[in-house]
Amino acid sequence: MATPRIVVVGGGAGGLELATRLGRKLGKRKQAEIVLVDRNRTHIWKPLLHEVATGVLDSGLDEVSYQGHSRAHGYRYQSGTLSALDRDARTLTMAAIFDDDGNVVLPARSLSYDYLVLAVGSVSNDFGTPGVADHCHFLDSQQQAEAFRQAMLNTFLRYSDPQRHADSRLSVGIVGAGATGVELAAELFDASEMLHNYGFTALESGKLDVHLIEAAPRVLPALPERFGKTVQRELEKLGVNIHVDTRVTLADEKGFMTADDQRIATDLNVWAAGIRAPAFLSELGLATERNHQIKVQPTLQSLDDERIFALGDCAACPQPSGKNVPPRAQAAHQQANLLYRNLRAALNDQPLKAFVFRDRGSLISLAHFDAVGSLMRGASARSLFIEGRLAKLFYTSLYRMHQFAIHGALKTAMTIVVDGLNRFLKPRMKLH
Numbered sequence: 001m002a003t004p005r006i007v008v009v010g011g012g013a014g015g016l017e018l019a020t021r022l023g024r025k026l027g028k029r030k031q032a033e034i035v036l037v038d039r040n041r042t043h044i045w046k047p048l049l050h051e052v053a054t055g056v057l058d059s060g061l062d063e064v065s066y067q068g069h070s071r072a073h074g075y076r077y078q079s080g081t082l083s084a085l086d087r088d089a090r091t092l093t094m095a096a097i098f099d100d101d102g103n104v105v106l107p108a109r110s111l112s113y114d115y116l117v118l119a120v121g122s123v124s125n126d127f128g129t130p131g132v133a134d135h136c137h138f139l140d141s142q143q144q145a146e147a148f149r150q151a152m153l154n155t156f157l158r159y160s161d162p163q164r165h166a167d168s169r170l171s172v173g174i175v176g177a178g179a180t181g182v183e184l185a186a187e188l189f190d191a192s193e194m195l196h197n198y199g200f201t202a203l204e205s206g207k208l209d210v211h212l213i214e215a216a217p218r219v220l221p222a223l224p225e226r227f228g229k230t231v232q233r234e235l236e237k238l239g240v241n242i243h244v245d246t247r248v249t250l251a252d253e254k255g256f257m258t259a260d261d262q263r264i265a266t267d268l269n270v271w272a273a274g275i276r277a278p279a280f281l282s283e284l285g286l287a288t289e290r291n292h293q294i295k296v297q298p299t300l301q302s303l304d305d306e307r308i309f310a311l312g313d314c315a316a317c318p319q320p321s322g323k324n325v326p327p328r329a330q331a332a333h334q335q336a337n338l339l340y341r342n343l344r345a346a347l348n349d350q351p352l353k354a355f356v357f358r359d360r361g362s363l364i365s366l367a368h369f370d371a372v373g374s375l376m377r378g379a380s381a382r383s384l385f386i387e388g389r390l391a392k393l394f395y396t397s398l399y400r401m402h403q404f405a406i407h408g409a410l411k412t413a414m415t416i417v418v419d420g421l422n423r424f425l426k427p428r429m430k431l432h
Contacts, residue, residue, distance in 0.1 A: 037078045040066075049142065115309070170203055171210075182364055219235070294314060
């Protein structure tokens with residue numbers, strides 16, 4: 001009997017955790033062949049991209065090589081981008097890979113599967129707003145975060161002469177007051193202070209104007225109101241200019257225009273308002289939502305094909321409440337855990353279980369200044385509200401839990417020690 005092949009497309013948090021667990025349990029024992037497909041060669045935890053964008057986190061130290069990781073954990077890594085799907089033949093096509101000069105590195109290839117998992121995450125949704133694609137940075141990938149960091153450094157470097165720029169101010173506009181926008185706004189003040197202390201720029205953090213723009217009536221509209229009020233108060237203490245009930249209608253080289261014909265002048269723009277699944281998912285012949293999420297059953301199987309699964313931000317998974325699972329990192333983590341069990345059950349012709357999202361609470365980091373969070377009390381709808389150092393500790397633990405899932409206890413413990421040493425040996429931010 002041929003060894004079954006499980007292909008996971010997308011090496012984000014959920015996809016990598018799933019491939020790792022399947023590789024350890026099935027791949028190493030030759031009970032199944034596990035293949036992870038991703039267009040990138042390295043993985044970094046997406047909730048940390050705002051820290052990569054400001055240089056507070058050096059991606060070179062925290063990124064995980066898929067090739068090296070796969071060898072240690074019993075799965076196989078394939079570099080590529082999904083371009084087509086043949087459900088009848090159970091094959092997927094990966095687009096050709098080109099180098100910077102346009103030469104073919106790898107031609108288009110096909111890969112057969114017995115079970116396919118789509119875990120390609122989400123991208124920012126600009127809602128067709130004119131000028132956004134040309135004049136705003138996005139933080140959907142490590143490459144985009146690094147591009148913003150370079151633009152940020154160049155912008156600050158323009159204000160490096162203390163005599164010429166004694167009275168100058170620098171303005172950054174962030175559209176979207178969800179978790180990414182809020183955390184980036186706080187990190188920018190931390191970054192500007194460090195850049196000034198290192199002599200990189202003459203601008204002090206007090207000369208930085210950060211505009212956080214949100215179309216909803218408050219910041220963090222998807223989270224409880226008390227949560228949003230506390231975060232807004234802390235951001236205002238830092239000096240963030242918060243614009244709620246403000247819809248952006250145009251982005252250009254000078255900033256943003258709003259629906260009430262007001263201009264918000266900026267030197268650097270970021271778009272973090274809304275997300276959608278990648279558009280190519282609607283071209284695979286599977287049922288999708290308007291935002292390109294794949295429609296799945298509670299078992300995370302596609303409505304069209306019981307051998308195709310989806311998890312994380314790219315999956316529209318219904319819940320007993322009638323709503324879909326929210327696009328959050330903890331949801332992807334929980335779905336990866338269930339899908340690990342469901343795939344093993346499918347291989348053994350056993351019934352699959354339905355996914356039920358359990359909200360464990362929310363945590364928002366406000367740079368090294370603070371953190372705010374709420375922790376759910378078990379199955380109760382009541383939550384425990386926390387802030388300050390305790391919230392920061394819980395926030396850090398989320399990343400450690402992800403590292404534990406993909407590396408195991410020993411390597412995670414060693415990583416914590418190395419991270420502690422790096423805080424003494426290296427600058428507090430990446431300056432190059």
